[in-house]
Amino acid sequence: MSNTKHKAFPEHFLWGGSTSAYQVEGAWNEGGKGPSVQDVKQLPEGTSDFKVAADHYHHYQEDVALMAEMGFKSYRFSIAWTRIVPDGDGAINEEGIQFYQNLIDELLKHQIEPVVTVYHFDLPAALEEKGGWDNRETIDAFVRYCDILFDRFGDKVKYWQTINEQNMMILSGAAIGTGSDSMQKTYQQNHHMLVAQAKAMKHCHDKLAEAKIGPAPNISITYPKTNKPEDIQAAQCFNALRNWLYLDMAVYGRYNHQAWAILEANDALPTFEPGDEEVLKAGKADFIAFNYYTSGTVEAYPVGEATTDEKTADQQKGQGIPGFFRQVPHGDLEKTEFGWEIDPIGLRITANEIYSRYALPLMITENGLGGRDTFTEDGKVHDDYRIHYLREHIEQMQLAISDGVELFGYHPWSAIDLISTHEGFRKRYGFIYVNRSDFDLKDLSRIRKDSFYWYKDVIASNGENL
Ligand code: BGP
Secondary structure (H helix, E strand, O other): OOOOOOOOOOOOOEEEOOOOOOHHHHOOOOOOOOHHHHHHHOOOOOOOOOOOOOHHHHHHHHHHHHHHOOOOEEEEEOOOOOHHOOOOOOOOHHHHHHHHHHHHHHHHHHHOEEEEEEEOOOHHHHHHHHOOOOOOHHHHHHHHHHOOOOHHHHOOOOOOEEEEEEHHHHHHHHHHHOOOOOOHHHHHEEEEHHHHHHHHHHHHHHHHHOOOEEEEOOOOOOOEEEHHHHHHHHHHHHHHHHHHHHHHHHHOOOOOOHHHHHHHOOOOOOOOOHHHHHHHOOOOOOEEEEEEOOEEEEOOOOOOOOOOOOOOOOOOOOOOOOOEEEEEEOOOOEEEEOEEEEOOOHHHHHHHHHHHHOOOOOOEOOOOOOOOOOOOOOOOOOOOOHHHHHHHHHHHHHHHHHHOOOOOEEEEEEEEEOOOOOHHHHOOOOOOOEEEOOOOOOOEEEEOOOOHHHHHHHHHHHOOOO
């Protein structure tokens, strides 16, 4: 039990919710949109595709009205690169620009602050065909796309995030539909994304004096399995590779030394082109957005020892590099029905750790519980398990604030039901139920879950009534 003196949430705390374009919008080939890697990827059998999703593209006004009813102060969503530039680096699609103008205007009409992610797993398929992030030309295409967004939406959008969960794209490409088989190639792609991000942050600052921009990685503290020094050292390594590599770069413009050593030992060092070092140094984050679902646990992984990892395409499990670390179950934590460990205190620890290292304001851009919700005969969705999960995380968030962490926003995943990265529509996260299943689109009507009413009260009381 913590003895910390509770402080209230700051007066203008951004209570909101989160989504991403390809998981919520649908209309995958409408309005001039080009295909993204998510539209063309091979899906595991029995999993729905992203073509209709929650059909937010056609329901955005109704959805924003529901967010307003919950009292959202902010909404974190992503813009689909392929709506703005359908082939990634060619002509601008004015219809796509118009869609986001309408969405942003709708939000502002309800006094909801737009928090925009530029790129959330949905690289244009046309760029992937030209080598994707292997190809340095993708850096230029990304920066041009960002410039278009800054020019067109910069008068209305203050908060920007560059790349959602770049660390998960690199570590768990199989779950997300990104990445490559070779470790060196993967970290070369990573390097190109880091260069692209640094350039985008610089352009944002040059163009928009008032804007704030930062990265949006998934940051979770990793625990050692035991207090043996070998396990503690393994945890330090995984934290470096999974977490600090991305934040050291976004804040200090340099590679984390331990992450670099791990890459070196695995012949996976990225090649720098002349000028990269200066570019990386010049890109400065104004704040850190991070996604947190659970913590991780690792143990030492002696070279030559047979692997015991769970082989899985799930972004929260199964990481291991011989000689450094291997991920193992925590052992004492409860799990969601999809097998993700639940660790609210880990959120407080993570927030404190980030703030100690970087001393920048923090915003939580994802946190939530995926479950198979049931639409019951009384026309409701009784998702008390979600309320329980969110309540415990909000309590820890408040404790982190009481510890002195500058935390200014919370955006649970997800504002509304949408398609999971690799588990289809059956794994739901929203406050708003969308009436469809994996393969039956039904009427796509919106139903307020029990968590909707609960969160409304949390927001109205600025976090007092949990
Ligand atoms: C994060 C992603 C989201 C999202 C969420 C839940 O990794 O940024 O896009 O979907 O995790 O994951 P999943 O859908 O796999 O349950």
